[in-house]
Amino acid sequence: MAEAAGGDPGREAATDGRSPGEQEHTRRTGAATPGRGPGVATRPAAVLFDLDGTLADTEAMWRHAYRRLAADAGAELEPDWWADALGRDLGDAATALLGSELAPPDDRDHLVARLIDHALASLAGGPGTTAGDERDGLGEGAAGDEGAAGDDGVVVAWRPGAEELLAELARAAVPTAVVTASPRRLLEAVVHQLGIEVEVTVAVDEVARPKPDPEGYLRAARLLGVAVDEAVVVEDSPTGVAAGEASGARVLAVPHGVPVVDGPGRTVVDSLAEVTVATLAALPAT
Numbered sequence: 001m002a003e004a005a006g007g008d009p010g011r012e013a014a015t016d017g018r019s020p021g022e023q024e025h026t027r028r029t030g031a032a033t034p035g036r037g038p039g040v041a042t043r044p045a046a047v048l049f050d051l052d053g054t055l056a057d058t059e060a061m062w063r064h065a066y067r068r069l070a071a072d073a074g075a076e077l078e079p080d081w082w083a084d085a086l087g088r089d090l091g092d093a094a095t096a097l098l099g100s101e102l103a104p105p106d107d108r109d110h111l112v113a114r115l116i117d118h119a120l121a122s123l124a125g126g127p128g129t130t131a132g133d134e135r136d137g138l139g140e141g142a143a144g145d146e147g148a149a150g151d152d153g154v155v156v157a158w159r160p161g162a163e164e165l166l167a168e169l170a171r172a173a174v175p176t177a178v179v180t181a182s183p184r185r186l187l188e189a190v191v192h193q194l195g196i197e198v199e200v201t202v203a204v205d206e207v208a209r210p211k212p213d214p215e216g217y218l219r220a221a222r223l224l225g226v227a228v229d230e231a232v233v234v235e236d237s238p239t240g241v242a243a244g245e246a247s248g249a250r251v252l253a254v255p256h257g258v259p260v261v262d263g264p265g266r267t268v269v270d271s272l273a274e275v276t277v278a279t280l281a282a283l284p285a286t
Contacts, residue, residue, distance in 0.1 A: 043174050044280045045230035048220050048249065049198070051180035053086075053236035053256040054272075055162045056190050060154045065118035069094060072114065073102045086237060086257050089181060089210050090115055116186050122154035123189050156193055159236075159256065161273030166197070172277045175199050177220040179233075181211055181240075200224055212239050214247035221247070232280045234272075241266060250283040 052058045066085060070077050075098050078084075085093040094111045095103040103111055169176055177200040180187050184203040191201065200223045207215040221228035233244030236256040244251040244266075251266040252275065262268045265286035269275060 042281055043172050043277050044232045044250075044283075045226040046175040046177065046221065046224045047169055047232045047234060047280060048177045048179055048217050048244075049162075050233075050235045050237075050240045051178050051182060051187065051190060053159070054234055054240075054254060055159060055166075055178065055196060056194055057155075057157045057159050057256075058190060059257070061119050061122050061156055064122045064154050065115050066093075066097060068118040069111065069115050070098065073098050075099070075102050083258065088239065089204070090183075112183075116183060119186055120189055123156065123193055156190055158194060159254070160271045161275060163194075165272050165275055168277055170197070174277060175224045175226065177201065177224060179216040179220050180204065212242035212246065214243050217244060217247040217249060221249070229286070232283060236260075245286065248286060250285060252280065252283060 049055050052062070062085070063082065066081070067077065077097060081097055084096055088096070090112045091108045094115055095105075095108065097103075098111070166176060176198040178187070178191070178196065178198050179202045181204045182190070183205045187201055187203045190196070200220050202216045202220045202223070204210050204216070207213075207219060209215045217231075217233055218228055221231050224231075229248045229250075231249045232252055233240075233247065233249040234252045234254065235241045235244050236254050237258055238260055241251055241253050241260055253260040253266055253268045254270070254272055254275075255268065260266075260268055265284070267283050
């Protein structure tokens with residue numbers, strides 16, 4: 001399914017600086033670059049998606065992983081711990097949740113590796129559907145979606161409207177990318193479980209500065225061979241929205257777990273189910 005970026009002679013620049021782990025998934029129809037006429041654009045130059053909470057509902061997976069990490073360290077999580085973890089770098093979140101005594105700075109990389117191992121273990125069972133999820137007994141209800149269920153009954157599912165929007169973008173020959181705060185091996189697992197197909201994926205371990213820095217989105221636009229100010233970033237958290245805005249792209253926010261207020265250069269919607277290619281093309285410039 002993967003195709004080298006150099007396979008399209010019209011986008012040779014997209015190969016510059018590509019790390020070995022970055023991959024492109026071919027699933028477009030029509031022209032390689034969407035046309036933008038001299039008048040009003042009918043489609044964006046590219047759409048760059050966040051993964052967790054935007055395309056994929058991975059909340060149960062991450063809750064499972066953080067709880068296992070806390071249990072390993074003999075720590076007890078605070079009642080509002082999940083809100084503190086949302087949208088943060090994995091190392092920062094683990095350190096904040098466990099405290100400096102249980103998570104000293106020199107143990108940061110080891111903690112992140114263990115956290116990822118727990119997340120991956122929850123996905124090991126392969127595709128399936130469960131009746132509920134693991135949400136700490138906080139009354140958040142069942143997942144209620146078909147997705148990928150691991151050995152512990154953790155479900156990764158499409159966010160509402162995400163699969164349909166990606167399909168519409170594919171039909172319109174609009175290039176797409178995923179830019180995530182997750183490392184490559186976890187990104188690949190979630191993409192595989194749900195069957196997400198995009199041209200470019202950028203993981204957190206392929207950039208020097210994670211979100212809210214715009215490096216990941218700038219890299220994705222360069223790999224796609226598009227000007228970032230002609231692209232749209234789709235995010236669910238304030239941290240991700242800040243990264244998109246700093247890149248110079250137009251930003252569509254679909255809040256999930258943490259509120260995102262409307263503001264200059266961004267548009268906030270309740271669900272991707274209400275978003276179309278025309279919606280993305282009509283977003284105001286930054």
